[in-house]
Each structure stands twice: as C-alpha cells, then as structure tokens.
Amino acid sequence: MFKGKHIVLGVCGGIAAYKAALLVRELMKAGADVQVVMTRGATQFITPLTLSTLSRRPAIVEMFPPGPEENAGNGTRHIDMALWADAMLIAPATANTMAKMAHGMADNFLTTLVLALRAPLLIAPAMDADMLLHEATQRNITTLKESGCHIIDPDSGELASGLTGPGRLPETDVLLRALGAVLAGSHQDLKGKRVLVTAGPTQEPIDPVRYIGNRSSGKMGYAIAGAAAQRGAEVTLISGPVSLNAPRHTRRLNVRTAREMQQAVDGELAGHDLLVMAAAVADFSPVHPLPTKMKREAPAGDRISIECERNPDILKAAGARAPHPLLVGFALETDHGVENAKRKLAAKHLDLIVLNDPNEEGAGFGSDTNVVTIIAPDGASERLPKLPKFDVANRILDRIKPLLG
Secondary structure, three states: OOOEEEEEEEOOOOOOOOOOEEEEHHHOOOOOOOEEEEEEEHHHHOHHHHHHHHHOOOOEEEOOOOOOHHOOOOHHHHHHHHHOOEEEEEEEEEHHHHHHHHHOOOHHHHHHHHHHHHOOEEEEOOOOOHHHHHHHHHHEEEEEEEOOOOEEEOEEEEEEOEEEEEEEOOOOHHHHHHHHHHHHHHOOOOOOEEEEEEEEOOEEEEEOOOEEOOOOHHHHHHHHHHHHHHOOOEEEEOOOOOOOOOOOOOOEEEEEOOOHHHHHHHHHHOOOOEEEEOEEOEEEEEEOOOOOOOOOOOEEEEEEOEEEOOOOHHHHHHHHHOOEEEEEEEEOOOOHHHHHHHHHHHHHOOEEEEOOOOOOOOOOOOOOOEEEEEOOOOOOEEOOEEEEHHHHHHHHHHHHHHHHH
C-alpha cells in the first residue's frame, strides 16, 4: 500500500510528537519515501536529527535555513514538495496549527506547504481534552473537514496533564490504516477532466427578506466537488447559499436563484467532460417578488396567495444541448423512489442518477452521511450502505469514471 508512495509527515509541538519516530519507522519499513516537516514547537519534544536519521532525509523546520548558501534554490521548496507528495499526514496536530490552517495562515514551512498541497491531507488532532472540546477548536476542525481534509478522531484516555478524556493521538497502526485508506481512494484517475458540479439549495425571493427554499445543506455536492478535485479533475462548483467552505482546489461560483444557477451552468457547460447536478433547485418561484417587505397586516383575511411559476429544468436543458458532457443527476424522493428516479433518468437523458430518501436514517438534510442508490439507464442499480458523504462521492465517481473513457 505504501511502497513507492511519497508521504509528508507534519509534526507539531505536542507531547505526542515523540510518536512521530514510530510513524516514520513503520512507513519506511512499508516502502514509503518520507519527508518530515516540523514546527519549531515540535523540536522541543523530539529532535530533527532523530526524524532525519529515521527518514534518511533532513527534517525541515525553517522556511529559510540559516546562511545564504543553504537558501540557494530553496525559494520554491514548499511548492516542489506540494507537487511531490502523494499524501500529507499531520500527527500530532495542535490547536494552534489547526487554527492557522483553518484560516489560511502561512507563517511557517508546514502551514505554507498545506496551502500549496494538491494531495490528500490527513490531520490527527492531539491535545488536552478541554482544548480539544473548546468551541473554537471544534469550529476549526469543522472548517477543515468542510474544505476536504481528513480528520482522524483522537482517542480517549489518560492525558499528559493527568486528566482523562478525548485528545490522545491514536496508536501508530490506526494512523497508518487511515492513511492507507485515503491513499487507496485517491487515484489521480480524473486528471485532465473538467468537472462541473452544482450544490446547495436555491432561494426564490418573495420579498427582500422572505424566500421559497429547501433544507439542502450542500454537503453532498461539496463532497463530490472535493473528491473530484482530489482525484485530479479541474472542478468548478456552482453553489447556492450554504455555510460551507469551498473544497480545496476548486473554483466556486455563488448563485442564489434557480435562474441564476441556470445562467451559470449555461455559461460554464461548454468544454466540461461531466456535469453533476447535486443542487436542490426549487421547482417554483414567485411570479411577482415584492420590492418591499410584506407586512403582516397587508393581506385581507388570514390567508394569502403567492402566484408562482415553474423554474427551468437546468439538467434537462443541458441534455438538450449538442454536444453535451456526461450528465449525472440526483433524485430526492420520499415515496416510490426507484420508480420515480428511473422516470427522471429517462426523461432527462441522463447517464446516471443518484437516489436518496431524506427520511432514511443517516441520509437526512445536513447529515454528514448518506444512503444512496446509483441507477444506470439500463436499469442496473447499486444501493450503497450508510457512508460518510465524501466516501459516497468517491463511490459515485467510481461509477462515473468508466463512462468518461
């Protein structure tokens, strides 16, 4: 699994830094080529010499080594390493370093490398329980997850402080299994492909403060965009209003209404190899949105009527264009799911359709997991078990890849 792989191991300044020596040794024994990158804090717990000796490469601490002769040619070292790596694992990752990464700071070699990295990034937080559970740390972990980083949950147990709780760095074999699983699913099999993904809801204004919308979080579409980018595709993400960060190495276009999304898709479709329509586009929109807020007292009686019109069918319109890319749609159904999904697949001339039921456990709006059925035009279907949405995204892309050629 690791033979011939280029692995960057980031080590931050926590007591668990000593475990980095075990990680390097096991990765080297498995045939990996390992480059260690340390923060200055990490050198207080384990020496660069130890990790350099085990990895047979000088461990990198400073952005610019002391002395002009050592700096010669090192100006783009972080870029070169970002392109060299097959994966990067930061273990242990401190609260400070995660905060920097979550906000795009680049004030040392490790955080600068993270910004340039194109390979999968795994992060293993390790710290005292109160620091881990602090709302700021949890918020930063969520931000990193949403941007496509793989978070390895810390273990619970006795901590260096003498307290007991979550925050321990997992054992070496757990870290290696997580790294191996990510490497196994991070083939660069979409390199050279251009992928267009839509995600999130649309909001159809009733007045300046009210709208018709739905409960879509955008997480499934964002997972597909992130997974495609990780597999080497050039990804454009057209997003309705969501509170998510764009996945790493994707280009995001923000829209609000169905018609804005249609315009964005029409403008971007040419030259793309694949369109994945994961957005939950509102079916109807008010015909006459009000220019000012509707007052509670304005309508006569206790009922109001809002005249609506049907929104454009963006995916069907894309299929009517010639030529058009490979088309993948989503169907969210609460009854007769497979039957309705097959009807949509045929009516819109799709190459695949992905069905999910929001009432199923683990597949609801805003969930980090999903349960889907992938259906092909010939009627063949595959129902996936409940999986994290990023894993679902990769399984969908696995089905799409042979169709792309």
